[in-house]
Amino acid sequence: MNIADSEEMAAHLLERGYVPTENLDEADLALINTCTVRDHAEHRALSFLGRLRKWKRENPARIIIFAGCAAQRLGEKLKKTFPFLDLVSGAKDIDQFAQLLDKSGLFHAEKAQTPAGQKSVTGYVTIMRGCDFKCSYCIVPSVRGPVQCLPSAEILKNATQKAAQGYSEIVLLGQTVNAWKEDGKTFADLLNDVSAVKGVERVRFVSPHPIFITPDFLKAVENNPKIARHIHLPVQSGSTKVLQEMKRGYTREILLEKLDALKERGFAISTDIIVGFPTETEADFQQTLSLVDRVHFSAAYCFKYSPRQGTPAAEMTLFPEKILEERLDILLNKVKGLAESAYRAQIGKPVQILMESPTKGRTSDNFWAQTCQTYPVGTVVNTEVLSVEDTLLLTRD
Numbered sequence: 393m394n395i396a397d398s399e400e401m402a403a404h405l406l407e408r409g410y411v412p413t414e415n416l417d418e419a420d421l422a423l424i425n426t427c428t429v430r431d432h433a434e435h436r437a438l439s440f441l442g443r444l445r446k447w448k449r450e451n452p453a454r455i456i457i458f459a460g461c462a463a464q465r466l467g468e469k470l471k472k473t474f475p476f477l478d479l480v481s482g483a484k485d486i487d488q489f490a491q492l493l494d495k496s497g498l499f500h501a502e503k504a505q506t507p508a509g510q511k512s513v514t515g516y517v518t519i520m521r522g523c524d525f526k527c528s529y530c531i532v533p534s535v536r537g538p539v540q541c542l543p544s545a546e547i548l549k550n551a552t553q554k555a556a557q558g559y560s561e562i563v564l565l566g567q568t569v570n571a572w573k574e575d576g577k578t579f580a581d582l583l584n585d586v587s588a589v590k591g592v593e594r595v596r597f598v599s600p601h602p603i604f605i606t607p608d609f610l611k612a613v614e615n616n617p618k619i620a621r622h623i624h625l626p627v628q629s630g631s632t633k634v635l636q637e638m639k640r641g642y643t644r645e646i647l648l649e650k651l652d653a654l655k656e657r658g659f660a661i662s663t664d665i666i667v668g669f670p671t672e673t674e675a676d677f678q679q680t681l682s683l684v685d686r687v688h689f690s691a692a693y694c695f696k697y698s699p700r701q702g703t704p705a706a707e708m709t710l711f712p713e714k715i716l717e718e719r720l721d722i723l724l725n726k727v728k729g730l731a732e733s734a735y736r737a738q739i740g741k742p743v744q745i746l747m748e749s750p751t752k753g754r755t756s757d758n759f760w761a762q763t764c765q766t767y768p769v770g771t772v773v774n775t776e777v778l779s780v781e782d783t784l785l786l787t788r789d
């Protein structure tokens with residue numbers, strides 16, 4: 393989501409005569425797009441902002457913009473702590489970013505720059521913003537607001553533009569991306585429509601919510617090979633009790649039903665898991681471990697519970713750090729070999745690789761693969777997996 397938002401804000405800066413650079417010393421402007429989902433992410437962004445004080449002092453004409461979810465949460469009061477900050481643009485303001493730049497009086501209309509040559513095969517298209525859930529640990533609904541689905545016409549126009557620019561993989565984005573709907577249209581319809589755009593070879597989506605894995609979606613997948621067979625589905629816990637206290641909207645049983653349905657259709661599934669939610673007992677934690685054993689995820693990103701001010705769970709009593717660390721260690725040990733075994737399980741299987749360089753690309757189920765021959769970037773190669781080196785498939789082509 394932040395990559396897409398950064399691209400959108402960068403496009404408005406390109407229109408005002410800026411070109412991207414990775415070298416801060418030669419930059420005239422720094423745009424910091426932030427995440428606030430964990431305390432740690434917000435601290436890193438603020439500490440980076442603090443380090444820019446010297447950069448700004450060296451040349452006061454330089455401009456600093458602090459954007460995204462941390463900017464939304466902290467607002468204009470940031471300017472008290474960081475008086476050298478020029479603009480604060482919260483995550484909810486992304487649609488008004490251009491007006492904000494114009495109103496600031498810091499920018500002059502200049503000739504639009506042509507974006508630097510496209511480096512990736514993946515183009516991001518935002519299809520919805522915000523979230524209607526109220527997970528008890530999560531700050532996103534308060535910084536991003538309720539769900540707003542973008543119109544399908546606008547989404548298809550964006551996807552068509554991306555495909556015309558040479559992006560053959562489109563990633564649809566939203567906080568609960570598969571909750572997208574419009575009148576009679578569902579997310580499954582949208583997946584089919586986007587994959588039918590000329591030049592689109594593959595469609596992915598981030599981040600789905602388990603409860604919207606519907607029969608309609610599963611049917612679309614069965615009939616449409618352009619929908620990637622990989623899903624990053626955050627499960628968060630394997631215990632029904634904890635899931636209910638987290639207000640996730642599903643039980644372990646419902647979750648397993650959805651995960652099984654995805655597996656039956658050939659999906660590789662990666663996930664996010666939180667350990668040490670304030671009410672998680674040892675038995676609850678064991679349920680999470682058993683879920684990991686049962687599902688064979690292709691990857692799992694595991695986090696210690698981190699309280700966020702303003703969320704209901706932040707009022708609950710925290711576990712001592714020692715218990716959080718112990719549980720995280722146990723879980724990390726369990727998930728350590730997941731990626732390697734998922735790669736090994738691909739040996740002998742047919743794969744469709746979307747080439748991201750002349751000899752490397754990703755399969756539909758999101759495994760990196762290396763081909764013997766060279767192919768044009770952005771094309772799809774049908775081949776078979778011969779062997780595996782760590783986390784790289786070697787093919788027979």
Ligand code: SF4
Binds near residue numbers: 527531
């Ligand atoms: S579904 Fe829950 S965890 Fe995900 S963004 Fe919404 S409130 Fe946060």
